Amino acid sequence: ANLSADLAGLGDGVAAAWVNMNAMSSLAGVTGLAGFGLLGVGGLSGGAVGKSGRTSYVLRFDGPDALEVRGASTGSSSVKAPDKPLRGFNELPKDSVVAFGLAGGDKMVAGFFDSLRATFDDKASSGGPVGGFDGMVADAERELGVKLPEDLAVLLGSNFVGAMRDDHSSKTQIEVGARVTTDGPHAVAVIDKINKATNAAGQDFDLVRRLTDDDVVMATSKEQAALLSKDGGLGDRDAVRKALPDVDGATVAVWVDIRGLMDGFMGQDGGNKNIAPIAGLGVTAKVADNGATSFRLRLVTD
DSSP states (O other), X not given: OOHHHHHHTTOOOSEEEEEEHHHHTTSTTTGGGSXXXXXXXXXXXXXXXXXXXXXXXXXXXXXXXXXXXXXXXXXXXXXXXXXXXXXXXXXXXXXXXXXXXXXXXXXXXXXXXXXXXXXXXXXXXXXXXXXXXXXXXXXXXXXXXXXXXXXXXXXXXXXXEEEEXXXXXXXXXXXXXXXXXXXXXXXXXXXXXXXXXXXXXXXXXXXXXXXXXXXXXXXXXXXXXHHHTSOOBGGGSHHHHHHOTTOTTOSEEEEEOHHHHHHHHSOOTTOOTTTTTEEEEXXXXXXXXXXXXXXXXXXXXX
């Protein structure tokens, strides 16, 4: 009864798919492939999308330089929209090869843990981890000195934008960091606990943390922290604008500079003729007040 209306809302394309998740919820290993699971964040909403409702996809060419998948998940009212849409994604460092943004992550963590608990405990009788999901969480709390999921919610905050880049001094040097709108002093305390735990384990991997007027910045180096503390101009790149045309108002955003990733971290040096034409990959998703979600994945060329 809903198939035609669901697909009509996405427009025309060269291929389409429609999934009734209510009817598929009993099929193990399948539900995570549909709905918001396209973005890998389905569990952040408590697993509501992917276990109930309907999901539609359309594959199409959007002009001569973009291939995109547009989709929508409907019929589930348990997914909650963040208080505010994502902010600051376009201000990430311009040379980021991977960028990620999430609005309202602090409110999604508890549901994400509940979803993981159900998944792990379902598998416990068939060779799953000893102690189940709660046992894994308890081990992590002891090793890191943090409280889960509460401290993770603090690190994600109400607005999280993070990026990975190559510092160009070494083919293997990866700089990673994030800027988070959250309880700054609490986040700093959590980061310090993690640094203490990693140092005790013999790992020299201290996270730099810095409080700003409104946010906390955490990064793998002072240089990356400095870049994240100012407007880096990621949104000024033509490829980013083409790949993420609807980043304003999004709940989730992802940018991947595929060419830069291959050249900088995988030693391709522009030699892969299949990768050379690709300008980048963008993913956006938006959660509406009624729990419906819409998402778009775009592969764009020069």
